Amino acid sequence: MKHHILSAVATTATILSMCLCGNPASAQEALGYRTMGNSPVTGDDGSATFGVYAPNAGRVSVTGQIPGSPVEMSRDANGWWSVKIDSLKPELYSYWFDIDGVRTLDPANAYVVRDIASLASMFIMPGNRQTDLYSAHEVPHGNVAKVWYHSPTLAKDRRMTVYTPAGYDADESTRYPVLYLLHGMGGDENAWSELGRAVQILDNTIAAGMAEPMIVVMPNGNAGEAAAPGETAEGLYTPDGQRSLSPEGLFESSFPEIVAYVDSHYRTKADKANRAIAGLSMGGGHSWRISMQYPDMFDYVGLFSAAVMWNGGGVDGQNANPYDQALTRQFATAPQLYWIAIGKDDFLYALNASYRETLDRLGISYTYVETDGGHEWRNWRSYLVRFLPQLFKKE
Amino acid sequence: MKHHILSAVATTATILSMCLCGNPASAQEALGYRTMGNSPVTGDDGSATFGVYAPNAGRVSVTGQIPGSPVEMSRDANGWWSVKIDSLKPELYSYWFDIDGVRTLDPANAYVVRDIASLASMFIMPGNRQTDLYSAHEVPHGNVAKVWYHSPTLAKDRRMTVYTPAGYDADESTRYPVLYLLHGMGGDENAWSELGRAVQILDNTIAAGMAEPMIVVMPNGNAGEAAAPGETAEGLYTPDGQRSLSPEGLFESSFPEIVAYVDSHYRTKADKANRAIAGLSMGGGHSWRISMQYPDMFDYVGLFSAAVMWNGGGVDGQNANPYDQALTRQFATAPQLYWIAIGKDDFLYALNASYRETLDRLGISYTYVETDGGHEWRNWRSYLVRFLPQLFKKE
Numbered sequence: 055m056k057h058h059i060l061s062a063v064a065t066t067a068t069i070l071s072m073c074l075c076g077n078p079a080s081a082q083e084a085l086g087y088r089t090m091g092n093s094p095v096t097g098d099d100g101s102a103t104f105g106v107y108a109p110n111a112g113r114v115s116v117t118g119q120i121p122g123s124p125v126e127m128s129r130d131a132n133g134w135w136s137v138k139i140d141s142l143k144p145e146l147y148s149y150w151f152d153i154d155g156v157r158t159l160d161p162a163n164a165y166v167v168r169d170i171a172s173l174a175s176m177f178i179m180p181g182n183r184q185t186d187l188y189s190a191h192e193v194p195h196g197n198v199a200k201v202w203y204h205s206p207t208l209a210k211d212r213r214m215t216v217y218t219p220a221g222y223d224a225d226e227s228t229r230y231p232v233l234y235l236l237h238g239m240g241g242d243e244n245a246w247s248e249l250g251r252a253v254q255i256l257d258n259t260i261a262a263g264m265a266e267p268m269i270v271v272m273p274n275g276n277a278g279e280a281a282a283p284g285e286t287a288e289g290l291y292t293p294d295g296q297r298s299l300s301p302e303g304l305f306e307s308s309f310p311e312i313v314a315y316v317d318s319h320y321r322t323k324a325d326k327a328n329r330a331i332a333g334l335s336m337g338g339g340h341s342w343r344i345s346m347q348y349p350d351m352f353d354y355v356g357l358f359s360a361a362v363m364w365n366g367g368g369v370d371g372q373n374a375n376p377y378d379q380a381l382t383r384q385f386a387t388a389p390q391l392y393w394i395a396i397g398k399d400d401f402l403y404a405l406n407a408s409y410r411e412t413l414d415r416l417g418i419s420y421t422y423v424e425t426d427g428g429h430e431w432r433n434w435r436s437y438l439v440r441f442l443p444q445l446f447k448k449e
Numbered sequence: 450m451k452h453h454i455l456s457a458v459a460t461t462a463t464i465l466s467m468c469l470c471g472n473p474a475s476a477q478e479a480l481g482y483r484t485m486g487n488s489p490v491t492g493d494d495g496s497a498t499f500g501v502y503a504p505n506a507g508r509v510s511v512t513g514q515i516p517g518s519p520v521e522m523s524r525d526a527n528g529w530w531s532v533k534i535d536s537l538k539p540e541l542y543s544y545w546f547d548i549d550g551v552r553t554l555d556p557a558n559a560y561v562v563r564d565i566a567s568l569a570s571m572f573i574m575p576g577n578r579q580t581d582l583y584s585a586h587e588v589p590h591g592n593v594a595k596v597w598y599h600s601p602t603l604a605k606d607r608r609m610t611v612y613t614p615a616g617y618d619a620d621e622s623t624r625y626p627v628l629y630l631l632h633g634m635g636g637d638e639n640a641w642s643e644l645g646r647a648v649q650i651l652d653n654t655i656a657a658g659m660a661e662p663m664i665v666v667m668p669n670g671n672a673g674e675a676a677a678p679g680e681t682a683e684g685l686y687t688p689d690g691q692r693s694l695s696p697e698g699l700f701e702s703s704f705p706e707i708v709a710y711v712d713s714h715y716r717t718k719a720d721k722a723n724r725a726i727a728g729l730s731m732g733g734g735h736s737w738r739i740s741m742q743y744p745d746m747f748d749y750v751g752l753f754s755a756a757v758m759w760n761g762g763g764v765d766g767q768n769a770n771p772y773d774q775a776l777t778r779q780f781a782t783a784p785q786l787y788w789i790a791i792g793k794d795d796f797l798y799a800l801n802a803s804y805r806e807t808l809d810r811l812g813i814s815y816t817y818v819e820t821d822g823g824h825e826w827r828n829w830r831s832y833l834v835r836f837l838p839q840l841f842k843k844e
Contacts, residue, residue: 092687110507110549133550154505155528158553164566164678165685171559177685192682195606199594202615211590220597223714283559287587290560290572292487319618 091134093162094149094177101140102179104149106161109133111153118149118174119432127151144181145432146188146251148174167249170240170295186258187439188251193261194220198253200243202281203315207308213281214273214312215243217253218320219260221267229321231446232269233354234312235438236333236340239361240295242282243274246438249431255438265442268330269320273312275337277304306343313351327390330445332356334434335402346377349384354391354445358437359400359429362409378416385418391444392420395437399428486529488557489544489572496535497574499544501556504528506548513544513569514827522546539576540827541583541646543569562644565635565690581653582834583646588656589615593648595638597676598710602703608676609668609707610638612648613715614655616662624716626841627664628749629707630833631728631735634756635690637677638669641833644826650833660837663725664715668707670728670735672699701738708746722785725840727751729829730797741772744779749786749840753832754795754824757804773811780813786839787815790832794823 094102104116104127114135115124121142127135148167151158159166160175167176178189196219202211219230235252237245246252252270259265280286283293317324331352333341338360345355363377396406413420423440427433489497499511499522509530510519516537522530543562546553554561555570562571573584591614597606614625630647632640641647647665654660675681678688712719726747728736733755740750758772791801808815818835822828 106551108549108551111551112505153548153551153553154503156501156503156506156548156553157556158548158551159568161552162687164563164568164688166561166568168559173554173559173561189684190679190681195597195608197594197596199592201592201618202590213590223596284585286585289584292557293559 091162093136093160096142096177096179099140100142100144100179100181101138102142102147102177103136103138104151104160105134105136106151106153106158107132107134108153111135113152113154115152116149117152117157119145119147119430120149123149124152142179144179144185146176146178146185146435148176150174169249171293184436184439187255188435190254191258191261193257195257196220196253196260197222198247201319203312205308205311207311208277208304210280212274213243213285214271215247216272216316216320217247217256217270219267219269220257222269222321226321229323230267230269231328231330232271232316232320232322233330233332233442233445234271234273234309234341234352236273236275236331236337238333238335238337238359240293241337242276242279243272244282246272250438251435252438255435255442259439259442266446268446269316269322271312271316275305275333275340277308303343306340306347309340309344310348310351326350326353328353328446330354330356330391332358332393332438332441333360334358334437335429336361338362345389346380346384349387353389355389355393356391356437356441357394357406358434358441359396359402360394360406361402363405363412377412381413381416381418385416388419390447392418393423393441393444394420395423395425395433395440397425397427397429397433399426400433401429486557488531488555491572491574494535495537495539495574495576496533497537497542497572498531498533499546499555500529500531501546501548501553502527502529503548506530508547508549510547511544512547512552514540514542514825515544518544519547537574539574539580541571541573541580541830543571545569564644566688579831579834582650583830585649586653586656588652590652591615591648591655592617593642596714598707600703600706602706603672603699605675607669608638608680609666610642611667611711611715612642612651612665614662614664615652617664617716621716624718625662625664626723626725627666627711627715627717628725628727628837628840629704629736629747630665630667631670631726631732632667633728633730633732633754635688636732637671637674638667639677641667645833646830647833650830650837654834654837661841663841664711664717666707666711670700670732672703698738701735701742704735704739705743705746721745721748723748723841725749725751725786727753727788727833727836728755729753729832730824731756733757740784741775741779744782748784749788750784751786751788751832751836752790752801753829753836754791754797755789755801756797758800758807772807776808776811776813780811783814785842787813788818788836788839789815790818790820790828790835792820792822792824792828794821795828796824 091105093105096102108114114127117124125137127137129135159173163175165176166173196217199216200213201216202213205212235246256270260267274281284290316322329352331341331345338357339362341355342357342360342362345352396403425433486500488500491497503509509522512519520532522532524530554568558570560571561568591612594611595608596611597608600607630641651665655662669676679685724747726736726740733752736750737752737755737757740747791798820828
């Protein structure tokens with residue numbers, strides 16, 4: 055009983071390590087510790103050095119959201135392939151290795167993101183205020199729940215992600231405004247909290263006083279599914295993004311059910327002045343339609359690379375002003391903020407330009423932000439960071 | 450405006466697919482659809498056929514929790530490597546490919562599990578009642594939240610996973626018993642809900658009437674960390690499992706803070722008769738110590754492959770009965786259930802045998818279950834399924 059503490063710890067660690075390391079066959083499940091170096095290694099100069107041990111490979115490159123991708127890697131005498139990429143802009147990057155034609159996640163990187171059926175390794179290059187918001191910091195954290203609600207319209211139990219801000223559980227008298235944040239085609243209720251880094255962005259912007267403490271509801275916008283792939287009785291199928299389509303406007307029509315659920319289960323400020331809706335791509339289209347369909351519901355609307363003027367009738371931009379009446383009705387009691395953002399290279403740019411012409415013709419005020427880049431998460435994370443500080447400023 | 454609905458949907462799908470599929474460089478993030486076949490393909494006969502396109506590889510095998518692993522794969526004329534493995538027992542399997550010495554996740558499988566720093570692809574071979582409980586079904590689902598609480602003892606905000614059963618949000622008068630479910634070394638607050646399939650197991654066993662509706666709290670048992678890797682200000686570091694150690698019993702001493710948080714923030718039945726604690730490996734050690742340290746707290750104790758008689762003083766099994774006094778005190782008001790389970794091949798088997806001798810010598814009653822297998826998740830999932838129906842039967 056008189057073990058010296060340090061040696062006792064070493065003994066304990068050794069005993070358990072024998073199981074975890076010494077004999078892979080008896081390890082817990084997917085094995086233990088890596089001995090093959092780190093990848094990627096980021097430098098203060100914005101460099102990232104990628105490496106992978108592939109002694110028998112003939113050609114290895116790093117591929118993905120990397121400038122100049124694919125970037126060829128070089129082999130050293132021991133079979134370690136590497137490349138240093140300089141001057142990466144601060145950003146969240148997803149990438150993978152192409153090893154003789156096989157798409158391979160970085161075996162040295164434990165962090166992955168999924169987009170539809172594809173996995174990629176990810177890392178964050180720090181270095182500016184914006185990217186800093188994508189990383190976790192020592193600030194009060196909000197809670198994140200996967201919540202099931204029943205949708206009579208869609209005739210199923212469905213899942214959504216709900217962020218409640220730090221302090222929500224501490225003071226049971228405070229009520230909060232709500233942002234409804236919608237994903238794009240191929241996404242699901244996990245997209246904003248995973249690829250979008252919404253939880254970190256919310257924790258950080260709220261802690262910094264840049265945004266009001268708010269509840270953020272991230273529902274599943276695919277009318278044809280109940281929840282993210284793997285979370286339903288459909289099993290571990292290969293996602294194909296096709297369930298995303300909501301051609302009959304059913305998701306939009308079901309939206310008041312979500313708002314009613316949230317208002318009855320969370321301490322919300324349940325009025326227009328304290329509700330925002332925003333989404334990317336298809337979710338921008340949803341936000342556009344829902345805010346138009348329910349003009350008394352949202353005082354803040356964010357259209358991020360939005361599929362506006364797109365619905366079950368196809369793209370209606372060229373038709374005879376089919377939205378004039380609905381938009382006029384919506385803007386009779388105009389929202390406090392109607393915020394449109396899109397990248398110059400976005401494939402929906404022209405559609406958004408056409409939509410802005412419609413708004414201009416109707417004399418409707420809106421805020422327009424045009425950025426570099428295309429139809430991509432680096433823009434949508436950035437738009438969320440720009441959008442949040444503008445919310446719930448009416449009172 | 451007179452589009453035919455079907456052709457309009459096709460048009461919409463085509464437009465959006467142009468972005469997602471036609472031009473990978475403009476896809477959302479990690480690219481779109483797979484065209485390289487499915488893997489694994491499971492048959493009703495218990496077979497699983499694994500495949501990967503690796504036209505330039507010299508040797509490919511499937512490795513992991515697969516019988517006979519590594520299993521060599523064969524190349525066809527087009528560069529598609531495959532192997533059919535027959536007669537797999539119903540189970541959740543994790544696996545990966547070894548392609549010329551590089552550990553590669555299955556590029557056709559979107560589902561991964563993480564254990565410490567290692568990722569593996571996963572699939573479920575259905576076919577018996579137990580494995581069926583690991584899959585999602587059309588039953589009422591409980592909600593799962595990542596919840597931050599403050600620990601004065603550990604001097605940090607810390608994260609836990611909280612499962613609330615289906616119906617918890619619907620009827621605000623019902624109070625529930627609570628199971629505290631603890632992970633092992635190298636795990637974290639995500640382990641039971643990911644590798645352990647605890648959410649599916651709970652949904653299914655509760656829906657089937659096999660288990661009482663209960664709240665299940667899965668805290669982070671690593672005194673040295675606040676939350677799972679990647680969720681804290683420590684950033685996206687490479688996990689090494691070493692933060693797991695809790696040599697000074699600090700996690701155990703902080704446990705009443707978790708219970709107090711749960712009892713004050715959830716509709717619990719806040720007494721011994723309605724509290725259970727169970728854990729695997731290190732978490733079994735925690736459950737063992739905590740139930741001994743706080744004898745009035747838990748009426749149901751589950752020790753799964755538990756690191757019993759292990760603490761900051763090292764393994765105490767050979768010492769002069771250091772736990773006699775504490776055990777005698779605990780069993781003066783004995784728990785309703787004291788359940789010990791371990792596999793014949795577990796490296797902690799001898800320690801558990803020694804512990805049972807201690808209990809026998811003290812005249813303490815317990816339930817002992819000995820299974821095949823070793824220190825592995827397939828046992829721990831199975832133990833959870835066996836443990837749950839025995840809980841909260843006193844009233």
